[in-house]
Amino acid sequence: xxxxxxxxxxxxxxxxxxxxxxxxxxxxxxxxxxxxxxxxxxxxxxxxxxxxxxxxxxxxxxxxxxxxxxxxxxxxxxxxxxxxxxxxxxxxxxxxxxxxxxxxxxxxxxxxxxxxxxxxxxxxxxxxxxxxxxxxxxxxxxxxxxxxxxxxxxxxxxxxxxxxxxxxxxxxxxxxxxxxxxxxxxxxxxxxxxxxxxxxxxxxxxxxxxxxxxxxxxxxxxxxxxxxxxxxxxxxxxxxxxxxxxxxxxxxxxxxxxxxxxxxxxxxxxxxxxxxxxxxxxxxxxxxxx
Amino acid sequence: xxxxxxxxxxxxxxxxxxxxxxxxxxxxxxxxxxxxxxxxxxxxxxxxxxxxxxxxxxxxxxxxxxxxxxxxxxxxxxxxxxxxxxxxxxxxxxxxxxxxxxxxxxxxxxxxxxxxxxxxxxxxxxxxxxxxxxxxxxxxxxxxxxxxxxxxxxxxxxxxxxxxxxxxxxxxxxxxxxxxxxxxxxxxxxxxxxxxxxxxxxxxxxxxxxxxxxxxxxxxxxxxxxxxxxxxxxxxxxxxxxxxxxxxxxxxxxxxxxxxxxxxxxxxxxxxxxxxxxxxxxxxxxxxxxxxxxxxxxxxxxxxxxxxxxxxxxxxxxxxxxxxxxxxxxxxxxxx
Numbered sequence: 001x002x003x004x005x006x007x008x009x010x011x012x013x014x015x016x017x018x019x020x021x022x023x024x025x026x027x028x029x030x031x032x033x034x035x036x037x038x039x040x041x042x043x044x045x046x047x048x049x050x051x052x053x054x055x056x057x058x059x060x061x062x063x064x065x066x067x068x069x070x071x072x073x074x075x076x077x078x079x080x081x082x083x084x085x086x087x088x089x090x091x092x093x094x095x096x097x098x099x100x101x102x103x104x105x106x107x108x109x110x111x112x113x114x115x116x117x118x119x120x121x122x123x124x125x126x127x128x129x130x131x132x133x134x135x136x137x138x139x140x141x142x143x144x145x146x147x148x149x150x151x152x153x154x155x156x157x158x159x160x161x162x163x164x165x166x167x168x169x170x171x172x173x174x175x176x177x178x179x180x181x182x183x184x185x186x187x188x189x190x191x192x193x194x195x196x197x198x199x200x201x202x203x204x205x206x207x208x209x210x211x212x213x214x215x216x217x218x219x220x221x222x223x224x225x226x227x228x229x230x231x232x233x234x235x236x237x238x239x240x241x242x243x244x245x246x247x248x249x250x251x252x253x254x255x256x257x258x259x260x261x262x263x264x265x266x267x268x269x270x271x272x273x274x275x276x277x278x279x280x281x282x283x284x285x286x287x288x289x290x
Numbered sequence: 291x292x293x294x295x296x297x298x299x300x301x302x303x304x305x306x307x308x309x310x311x312x313x314x315x316x317x318x319x320x321x322x323x324x325x326x327x328x329x330x331x332x333x334x335x336x337x338x339x340x341x342x343x344x345x346x347x348x349x350x351x352x353x354x355x356x357x358x359x360x361x362x363x364x365x366x367x368x369x370x371x372x373x374x375x376x377x378x379x380x381x382x383x384x385x386x387x388x389x390x391x392x393x394x395x396x397x398x399x400x401x402x403x404x405x406x407x408x409x410x411x412x413x414x415x416x417x418x419x420x421x422x423x424x425x426x427x428x429x430x431x432x433x434x435x436x437x438x439x440x441x442x443x444x445x446x447x448x449x450x451x452x453x454x455x456x457x458x459x460x461x462x463x464x465x466x467x468x469x470x471x472x473x474x475x476x477x478x479x480x481x482x483x484x485x486x487x488x489x490x491x492x493x494x495x496x497x498x499x500x501x502x503x504x505x506x507x508x509x510x511x512x513x514x515x516x517x518x519x520x521x522x523x524x525x526x527x528x529x530x531x532x533x534x535x536x537x538x539x540x541x542x543x544x545x546x547x548x549x550x551x552x553x554x555x556x557x558x559x560x561x562x563x564x565x566x567x568x569x570x571x572x573x574x575x576x577x578x579x580x581x582x583x584x585x586x587x588x589x590x591x592x593x594x595x596x597x598x599x600x601x602x603x604x605x606x607x608x609x610x611x612x613x614x615x616x617x618x619x620x621x622x623x624x625x626x
Contacts, residue, residue: 035401082581090589091336092540096584099533104577111571202563221409228402271403275391278399 006135007254008247011141014208015246016146020201020217021223022149022230022238024194029232031190034094038101040220042078043198044213045113046071046106047206050199051120060123064203068196075195081186095138109213120206142204149200150239153193156214166190218263229273231283240281306454310447318446319518320558325453325552326515329460331538332547333507338536339545340468341500342480344397347404349531350411351381353522355512357415360430360522361423369515370435374456377513378506385505408532411548415524429523432516444526453514459509465547467503475544477499481511508535541583552591557582 021039028036053063067268078101086097124141157163168176169186177183202216202242209215226245229235249263310318334348343482358380359373367378388407395403415424424430437448467473475496478486485495517520534557542553564575 072440086584086588089584090544092344092536093584093588096537096540097581099537100580100584102577103580104574105572107573107577146313159515221405224402224405226400264406264413267406267410271391271406274399274403275394278394278396 003254004251005048006088007250009135010139011247011250012243012284013142013246013263014205015226015243017201017205017219017242018222018226018246019239019242020149020160020240021199021219022226023153023235024152024163024197024201025227026198026235027190028193029150029227030235031166031187033094035092035224035232035274036194036228037098037106037220039096039198040216040223041076041102041105042071042195043202043214045109046074046195046199047120047202047211047215048109050203051113051118051206051211054121060121061160064123065142066137067199067203070200071195072192076188078195079191083191113212113213118211120203122207122213138207144201145204147238151196152234153197162189192263198203221263222246225267229280231280233288237280237282303458307451310443310450315446318450322446322450322453322518323515324551324554324558325450325457325512325594326518327535327557328513328550329457329514330508330535331542331553332464332550333504333511335539335542335544335546335550336458336464336468336476337500337603338539339502339549340473340480341497341504343392343497343501344401344536345404345504345532346401346473346529346536347406347408347411347532348508348535349527349529349533350404350407351385351508352515352535353411353527353580354513355381355509356506356508356516356522356527357424357430357512359513359516360432362431363517365423366458370432371452374510374513375515376549378510381509381512382502382506383501385460385509386498387501388505389501392501393494393497394565398541404532405529408529412524412528414607415527416598424524425591426522429521429526432520435517436611442525451517456514457509457624461547461550464507472496472499537580539590541580541587542588542589546590546592549590549592556591 021043024039024043025035028034028039046067050063050067053066054060058066082097083094104209122138122141124137124219126137145232165181166189167178168179168187169181169183170190172253173183176186201219205219206215211221222245223242226241229238229244230239230241232238274280309321313321330348330352333351334345337343339344339347355377355465358377359370362368362373362376363370387444392400392403398474415429416421434445435452436445436564437443441448445452475486475491478489479493479496492552538553538557540548541556542551543549560579561572561576563571564579567575583591591616
């Protein structure tokens with residue numbers, strides 16, 4: 001029983017990371033109806049930036065905040081420079097641009113930092129919190145950070161005029177333009193926010209999986225799955241999906257089929273969910289009018 | 291096909307036949323791979339370009355084809371040419387069966403399902419219960435076939451011609467399929483599946499069959515690829531292969547048969563060029579090439595060529611028509 005609780009809680013901790021990346025995916029999906037394949041690599045790259053800052057003598061939290069800021073700027077710049085010219089191209093063309101970005105970011109990271117594995121510091125104490133024997137304090141910390149981020153995002157979209165404008169731009173670009181919202185810039189802001197969320201996820205996961213150029217590969221896949229299981233047009237659903245996928249992955253890997261096939265089985269389960277409920281748990285069901 | 295296209299195709303085929311005598315053995319091998327990729331891309335293009343179903347997992351069908359061929363040759367001593375139809379048939383069946391549940395999924399969700407297939411394939415191939423067939427992580431080594439009937443060719447050249455023959459056959463088959471009743475049904479489903487259904491097309495059947503046919507093409511390509519490279523291992527069929535296929539059809543040109551060849555040339559040679567430009571970060575250069583191609587030719591190489599031809603054609607027509615207009619003005623109505 002203890003082992004089960006331990007696996008479930010550890011699953012929640014990694015699930016928090018999946019939830020953050022899934023949230024970043026959903027943010028861009030809502031605005032553009034495209035899945036950004038480069039999201040994971042963007043997060044990886046930002047984590048390397050944080051590593052550089054920490055090694056340059058910054059404290060953890062100043063480096064953390066600076067990295068989030070830099071990630072935001074990087075996201076905005078990428079949207080303005082790389083994505084904007086292909087806005088009206090066919091879907092697959094844009095997908096190719098995303099894949100191109102993924103490859104470029106990965107390659108540059110290998111080039112600058114070499115492929116060797118680096119350790120990344122955790123801001124949380126090493127001994128378990130409150131003397132519990134189930135979760136390390138980093139795991140608890142990661143969950144708390146994820147939840148705080150979620151709350152901030154919710155407040156931003158719900159209570160600020162800028163958040164309202166961004167929602168309007170995503171939901172109905174034409175009408176939003178008519179009432180004077182600069183839809184193009186809202187999209188760039190969305191990219192910036194998504195990059196910043198990704199950066200937080202990267203910094204939270206790096207102490208667990210260690211820092212290396214391919215660290216986000218598997219995470220992006222799970223986040224993709226999480227976003228779809230939760231419903232790709234629902235941020236809350238994405239977070240729920242993230243936790244669900246994290247727990248499933250851990251419990252299945254530990255008790256049912258072993259680590260060798262856990263990726264495959266987790267994915268099969270997710271597809272099972274989708275076959276029964278094609279728009280995910282919290283997604284809108286689209287009704288087509290003929 | 292009109293007279294002009296036929297001439298162009300014939301000339302290109304002649305050039306393709308002459309190629310092994312003009313370049314080194316290594317280049318011949320590379321061009322063999324281009325032909326292999328062209329078949330795989332055509333398969334993916336039938337599904338994505340003509341039927342509108344996005345697949346991020348075609349590397350898995352390529353792997354199944356490759357492994358079928360390798361296991362048949364290695365464990366059962368089947369001759370290499372006989373493995374192709376078997377590999378194709380296995381993939382046809384797997385593709386059709388995968389296509390059935392995938393019917394409920396559209397767009398992104400289908401992309402995820404196929405993505406899952408692509409990601410789990412290397413894991414399945416490494417799975418220790420299958421090891422006595424697949425050779426586990428080590429993979430399987432197969433021998434290169436010698437040219438038959440004492441033909442004066444070296445093995446590389448023979449394999450090139452063999453692959454070329456298979457490719458031409460597959461392309462002719464695809465061309466026939468796509469311009470016929472089934473092809474029109476596929477396109478109708480892509481453009482408006484409700485309207486297609488109202489017209490009496492069995493959309494479920496056509497979609498699953500398209501999945502099967504697409505997997506068939508990719509599987510045959512996988513078998514040919516395994517024979518050409520003489521080696522299969524789980525990690526050469528990772529998710530990146532599937533993504534590269536998708537890049538190939540997007541850059542070659544969606545819903546076009548020649549697009550498969552352009553895409554194949556791109557995914558075979560551009561990484562090499564990138565490697566020559568920058569040894570330190572070759573993939574960054576490759577990524578820049580990818581984005582650059584999309585900026586310059588959003589409809590793919592085939593779309594760009596078509597636009598160019600249309601523009602040239604219009605110019606020629608304008609010249610002709612202005613020439614034609616100047617003459618009748620002599621006895622135009624105003625003067626008469």
